[in-house]
Amino acid sequence: MKEDTHKKIIKWRIQFKMTDRFPTADERWPRNGEVANMKKRIKPSEGNETFCMAPWTHTYLSPQTERRMCCASREPAQSFKQYIDTGNKAKKYKPLTLKEHWNSDHMRSVRQRMMSGEKLKECEVCDEKLLNTDVYRSYWNQLFKDKIDEAFASTDDTGHTTMKTISFDYRFNNLCNFKCRMCGDMLSSSWEAESRKHKNWNKDSQPWMASPLREQIKKFQDKQVVQEFVDAVETKQIREIYWCGGEPLMWDMHWKSMERIIELGFADKVYVRYNSNLSRTSFRKSNLFDLLGYFQDWQVCASIDGTGEVGEYIRDGLNYEQWLRNFKEGLSVSTNQRQMRLDFTITLLGLLELKNMFDLSQKLNTEILTKVMFTFSEEEILSPLSLPKELLHDIIDEALAYMEPRATYKQRALIDVLKNLKNRETFTATKKGKLRQLWIDKIRKQDITKILSKDKRILEWWKSI
Numbered sequence: 001m002k003e004d005t006h007k008k009i010i011k012w013r014i015q016f017k018m019t020d021r022f023p024t025a026d027e028r029w030p031r032n033g034e035v036a037n038m039k040k041r042i043k044p045s046e047g048n049e050t051f052c053m054a055p056w057t058h059t060y061l062s063p064q065t066e067r068r069m070c071c072a073s074r075e076p077a078q079s080f081k082q083y084i085d086t087g088n089k090a091k092k093y094k095p096l097t098l099k100e101h102w103n104s105d106h107m108r109s110v111r112q113r114m115m116s117g118e119k120l121k122e123c124e125v126c127d128e129k130l131l132n133t134d135v136y137r138s139y140w141n142q143l144f145k146d147k148i149d150e151a152f153a154s155t156d157d158t159g160h161t162t163m164k165t166i167s168f169d170y171r172f173n174n175l176c177n178f179k180c181r182m183c184g185d186m187l188s189s190s191w192e193a194e195s196r197k198h199k200n201w202n203k204d205s206q207p208w209m210a211s212p213l214r215e216q217i218k219k220f221q222d223k224q225v226v227q228e229f230v231d232a233v234e235t236k237q238i239r240e241i242y243w244c245g246g247e248p249l250m251w252d253m254h255w256k257s258m259e260r261i262i263e264l265g266f267a268d269k270v271y272v273r274y275n276s277n278l279s280r281t282s283f284r285k286s287n288l289f290d291l292l293g294y295f296q297d298w299q300v301c302a303s304i305d306g307t308g309e310v311g312e313y314i315r316d317g318l319n320y321e322q323w324l325r326n327f328k329e330g331l332s333v334s335t336n337q338r339q340m341r342l343d344f345t346i347t348l349l350g351l352l353e354l355k356n357m358f359d360l361s362q363k364l365n366t367e368i369l370t371k372v373m374f375t376f377s378e379e380e381i382l383s384p385l386s387l388p389k390e391l392l393h394d395i396i397d398e399a400l401a402y403m404e405p406r407a408t409y410k411q412r413a414l415i416d417v418l419k420n421l422k423n424r425e426t427f428t429a430t431k432k433g434k435l436r437q438l439w440i441d442k443i444r445k446q447d448i449t450k451i452l453s454k455d456k457r458i459l460e461w462w463k464s465i
Contacts, residue, residue, distance in 0.1 A: 003096070038114035044141065048117045052126075053140040055110050056151040057239075058167040059098060061374055063174035063187060063219050063246060064208045067101045071169055071244070072125040072136055092212055095220045098165065098228045108159030113379040115152065125374075133370040133416040143167075143240065143271070167240040170229055176247040177403060178277050178317035180305075181440070182347050182373050185209065187246060190317065226253065233257055236266045244275040247342060249265050255283045258291050275343060277315065278302040278326045282408060288332050301343040301369055302327050306353035307360060313451050314349050316444060330366065342368040346417065350384045351392075352454045354399040358411055367410045370417040372424075381433030381465075389426045391457055396422055433465045 001436070008068050042048040049256075060068045068075050081087055096284060099105065113120055113174045119127060177444040185192035185206065195201045203210045232238050238261070248254045261267050272295050281288045285445040292298045304323065305314045312318045330340040339408065341362070344350070344357050350373075361368035384392060396418050403415055452459040 011236055015060075020454055021178075023242065029426060038409065039118075040243070041115045042117040042417055044148060044151060048115075050117055050119050050123065050209075051114050051141070051148075051152060052123065052137040053144040053148065055107060055114065056145050056155070056161055056163050056168065057165065058140060058283060059101070059165045060169040061171060063171040065095045065217055065225060066097075069122070069138075070108070070136055071242075072131060073122050075122050087178050094218050095217075095224070097224060102165065102410050103160050110157055111159040111223070112160060115155065129420060131374060132419055133412065134413060140167075155437060162246070164237060165338050166237060167242070168229060168232065168238060169242040171244060172224060172225060172229075172248060172251055172253050173218075173241040174237075175250050176245055176248065176277070177250065177279060178284075178315055180303075180315045180317075181313075181349070181437075182345065189246070194443070200439075201349070206313065209275055229253070229257065233260055233264070236264060236269075240271045240273070242273045242275070243285070247277055247279070248274065249276050249278075249280050249288065249305070250282065252283075255291075259286065261428055262291065262294045271296055274298075274300045277318070278301060278330075279317065280318070281326050281329055289330055292338065293333065297337045298340045299339045299341060300330055301341045302356075303343045303345070304360075305345050305347060305350050307356045307375070310349060310353050310356075310451055310454070313446060313448075314347060315444075331366065340364075340366055342366060344368050344370045344414065346370065346384055346421070347373045348384050348386060348458070349448075349451055351384055351387075351395050351458070352451065354395075355402050356412060358399075358403050358407075361411050361414070362408070363404070365410070368414050370414045372417060372421060381429045383427075384421065385424055385426045386429040387458070388435070389425060391461060392426060394457075395455070429465055431465060434462070446462075 042051075042317060044051050054070045054073075058070055060071050060073070062068070096104070101200075103351055110120065110122065123137070125131055126137045129135060144167075151161070171187075174185070174189050174192060176190055176238045179188060179190045179194060183191060185195045185201065186208075193205075197207070201209050207213060241257075243249075243254055245251070258272075261270060272292065278300070289302075302323070303315070303388055304311060308320055311320050322368075327340060334340045342357070342361055346354075350357075357368060372385075373380075380386070387395075400415065400418060403411060437448055438448075449459065449462070452462050
């Protein structure tokens with residue numbers, strides 16, 4: 001750990017009288033209406049680098065019905081631990097409606113702090129570029145730059161805003177036909193089914209899987225969540241939709257909503273983004289790319305973390321050749337404003353595929369969006385950061401030597417993320433993490449050593465753990 005980072009952590013712990021825990025929600029922002037007085041307001045044009053339009057335009061809902069200002073926000077969970085979380089372990093299910101959430105004490109506090117130029121702990125993923133180098137904040141500020149003045153004008157000194165949600169990332173459920181190695185039961189029903197079958201879960205770490213909580217979540221999803229989104233569609237309130245899962249192309253809700261937006265005649269005013277495994281492009285009588293032809297602009301980020309057998313190992317359920325055909329179908333109707341993109345998450349196993357993924361991007365003449373697997377504990381052996389630093393850097397340097405002389409702007413994100421990865425601290429992989437992967441191999445009848453043997457250095461490191 002770098003010295004300056006260590007000092008920051010110590011300062012944070014002292015501030016909240018901590019030893020080894022993350023501050024509670026009550027410690028981190030005012031509650032029960034006790035919102036602090038607004039400090040001087042600073043617009044982005046005046047040098048406010050921490051301001052983000054998401055709290056004025058966007059809303060995120062997890063498959064377990066937890067609300068956050070965006071998918072990467074590191075906010076304490078309202079009811080149970082989530083995939084990007086701060087460690088809040090409260091288990092009581094207290095779902096919020098969109099109306100309750102939008103001008104809640106927390107959201108008002110966020111807006112206050114952002115307008116004053118304060119650096120927010122909740123926004124660490126963007127501030128520290130923990131996932132990628134092209135941060136979400138830049139996306140929101142670019143997409144809704146015409147509404148920045150409105151955001152300041154519509155927000156009072158308590159942080160209350162009269163602006164309405166116009167951008168939705170609603171994960172209606174965790175329905176998914178894949179069991180990607182770096183994923184889990186919270187975002188994949190296939191993972192959930194496997195965990196239940198092999199009794200690989202417990203009420204303490206995964207309380208949402210226990211009855212009756214699971215039934216309560218589904219009831220809230222089916223009634224409250226669906227109705228919120230239907231209302232936004234019927235009132236033509238939506239200007240941006242991010243379809244992400246689970247696997248959104250398996251949701252009946254996705255297809256009905258897209259068709260209804262077209263029927264209501266405002267598709268040309270809506271920007272649509274997808275993060276999909278692209279195992280399918282049709283549902284009943286509807287084709288994805290036929291529907292997208294009605295919309296203003298769109299972006300389909302097709303998840304692919306390796307080619308051939310490596311890709312199929314990482315993303316259990318993937319048929320690589322079928323995926324390639326589906327991707328090319330999208331390419332046939334794409335334009336400069338309607339884009340197909342590769343979405344590559346770098347894992348330990350993905351390091352074996354760096355050159356192949358680069359070549360795929362060039363062969364398809366499409367951008368490769370790149371992020372690093374988000375790491376939650378040192379047990380997470382599938383992170384590239386689990387490798388010894390010297391070995392990781394050697395692998396990256398070899399890849400960069402291959403890529404940089406050939407690269408175009410479409411591979412810029414891949415190269416930037418790899419360079420940034422060299423500046424990250426590595427951690428020591430644990431035996432526990434290895435045993436978990438071997439257990440998954442056993443129940444799925446797979447063999448990780450067959451994959452790792454593609455690089456003898458990585459295989460030898462694996463054997464040494």
